Amino acid sequence: MPGCQTRCGDVDIPFPFGVGVNCSLPGFEISCGVGAATTGPVLAGTDIAVLNLTVMPRPEARVLLPVAWQCFNSTGDSTGFSYGTVRFNPAGVYRISDTHNELFVLGCNTLVYTNSGPPGRLPYTFYTGCMTFCNDSGSAKDGRCAGVGCCHVDIPPGLTDNWMEFGSPSTWSHADQEFSPCDYGFIVEKGYYTFRASDLANMPVSQTMPLRLDWAIRNNGSSSSMSMSCAAAKKTSPVKILVVFPLAAQLALGITLGLSLLIVAILVTLMVIHKRRMNEYFKKNGGSVLKKVESIKIFTKDELNKITKNNSEVLGQGGFGKVYKGTLEDSSMVAVKSSIEVNEERKEDFTNEVTIQSQMIHRNILKLVGCCLEVDVPMLVYEFATKGSLQDILHGEDPVFMKTGLLTQKSDVYSFGAVLLELISRKKIVYGKNNSLIMDFCRVYEKEGSGRAMLDVDIATEENIFILDEIGKLAIDCLKDDVNDRPDMNEVAEQLVMLRRDRKYGKSQNKSPRHSEGIATSDSPRSFATDTTNSSATISLISSATPSRELPDL
Structure with missing residues (x-):
């Protein structure tokens, strides 16, 4: 209490104990420095020495009492004789x-x-x-x-x-x-x-x-x-x-406890809602189908946050959002990116596409390791391209891990046509200040009947010019505005296979594969699942034609 002695010798004097008038509750009086037995604290009115006084965790007094003899x-x-009688408890x-x-x-x-x-x-x-x-x-x-x-x-x-x-x-x-x-x-x-x-x-x-x-x-x-x-x-x-607290203290304590219980209830409710929402996302994104696919790993949202360290390292900007670097439990690096938003109409296409990608194994195709479906927009986990992307190789600076996401087959054809133009021209789709590679190439092609003026001079040699011109024509077909006028990927891959074969046997100067419709080839693709693997024929054609350019061995 204010103004009261709080220590006597080596002993603390906590309330309700006290030394002096009005410093203690009745029965808890302590005398300090008086008595025959000790100069330290004693129980008031006795010679009983006090060794220690505690309130918490146990209300206790440790004292010295005489032996009876x-x-x-x-x-x-x-x-x-002495009965050791001490009346210390009035x-x-x-x-x-x-x-x-x-x-x-x-x-x-x-x-x-x-x-x-x-x-x-x-x-x-x-x-x-x-x-x-x-x-x-x-x-x-x-x-x-x-x-x-x-x-x-x-x-x-x-x-x-x-x-x-x-x-x-x-x-x-x-x-x-x-x-x-x-x-x-x-x-x-x-x-x-x-x-x-x-x-x-x-x-x-x-x-x-x-x-x-x-x-x-x-x-x-x-x-x-x-x-x-x-x-x-x-x-x-x-x-x-x-302890009986005053009414104001009781009200404050009640309000505090009530608010604490309310906060706990709100947190529990939010957790239940969050869990329910993640389950809804999982079902919406085709989780009931994809969880049965053995070739793909389904990551939980918590696992994905751990892999990407809460999206702490950004690799670049993809077609549908940012791409993040991550690390799996086995220390292997991955790239994590957003997919397209899935609805009931797209669910089947999405699950089929993810299933196909997870089963594709080719040294030039990044493997789809897994996906997270407990989010509004599914997240895809790919193996990490440690040597950079095709864009890095074609255009040099600022490596960016670019992905086009999940598209329809005809959309894939259009995108593939754009890639073909980048390969043969070594220009970006948007180059210079405001130049469009697709528009410029089409304009030159309509005017001159060929896109030779825009070909990469490093590969546009006399022996390659025919094949490059044919690839340019194929790209123009792929970039037609009307999707019904575009070839499908089977047709694109088949023409590329024939170009590669003609190149191999020296027939490229004599005929065009565009005039060889109906010819079946043993290595022509039979399904969309193999389209991407056969598209490597284009890069093989270009890389074999010009050793000076170091392109990926696709």
């Missing part, structure tokens, strides 16, 4: 802890017991003690306390004062017992005392022992702001404190 001469006559705030203390009796022919509590069938409610005996001076042994020179027992709960009684000397004779002239009884903190046989003859009658007192602020009128609740009416240890 009686001594005899060689004929068995009493020379003095306000009833203390109980001798039954869980942390025990009763010891020392002697060679004695009974010692303690008692406490209101009258019942007998004058006291509690009686407990033990008896000891020694046959001779060599009977007692150090460390042994089982009835020979020493005994000890637990104490009952509810003891309020220190009071020992000895058996009658007429019954318990001490004649010719110089090796144990005195009997002793004391309550002591458990674990503190270990019996020594020499104590039977040498323990001083002024000996004190530490013990632990439970304390409580009891509802007996001694305090108007706090009350005490015991574990049970017949058990006062361990003691529990019940």
Whole structure:
């Protein structure tokens, strides 16, 4: 409390204890620096030294109490005694802890017991003690306390004062017992005392022992702001404190608890909604179909966040959003990108496309490792292109991992036509300031009947010019505005295969594959799943024609 002493010697004095007027609750007064026994703190009105005072985690006072004793001469006559009586509990705030203390009796022919509590069938409610005996001076042994020179027992709960009684000397004779002239009884903190046989003859009658007192602020009128609740009416240890707060504090506590419960309820509700939403996304994005495909790994949203470290490293900008770098558990690197948004109309196409991509194995095609379907727009996980992309090779600076996403077959044809133009011209789709490769090539083609003016000069040699011109014509077909006028990928791949064959056998100068309709080839593609693999014929044609350009071996 303000203005009150908070420490005496080496002992802290926490409230409800206090030194001085109006510094403590009734029964918790402490005196400091007075008394015969010590210059430190003592329980007010006594010589009982205080060793320690605690409020939390256990309300407890550790004090020193005197031992009870009686001594005899060689004929068995009493020379003095003390019952160790100490009335330290006038306000009833203390109980001798039954869980942390025990009763010891020392002697060679004695009974010692303690008692406490209101009258019942007998004058006291509690009686407990033990008896000891020694046959001779060599009977007692150090460390042994089982009835020979020493005994000890637990104490009952509810003891309020220190009071020992000895058996009658007429019954318990001490004649010719110089090796144990005195009997002793004391309550002591458990674990503190270990019996020594020499104590039977040498323990001083002024000996004190530490013990632990439970304390409580009891509802007996001694305090108007706090009350005490015991574990049970017949058990006062361990003691529990019940604090009665003012009305304003109770309201504040109630509001705080109410808000805490509301926040917890909101968080739980949000978690349930989030989980339900992820399940809905999973179903919307074809999860029930794709989870059965063995060649693809279905990542959860949490797993994907862990892989990309919460999208911390951006590789570039794809056609449908940013592309992120990630690392799998086996330390292999991957690229993670958004796919197209899936609805009921697109779900079947999406699942088919993902299934096909996961099954495609070719050294020039990035493998689809897996996907995450617990998000609004599915995320695709590809193996990482460590040597860069086709764009990097064609256009040099600023490596960007570009993907076109999932498109229809006719859209793929248009995109493939654009790639063909980039290959033979080595120009970007948009080059210079505002130049469009597709528009410029088509304009030159319409004007001159050929796109030779826009071919890459490094590969436009006399022996290659025919094949490059044919590739340019094929690209023009792929880029037609009307999708019905575009060839499908099977037709595109078949023409490229024939161009590669003619190149191989030196027939490129004599005929055009565009005039060889209906000719079946053994290595022509049979399904859309193989279209992409056969498209490598184009790059093979160009790379074989010009060793000076280092293109990927597709």
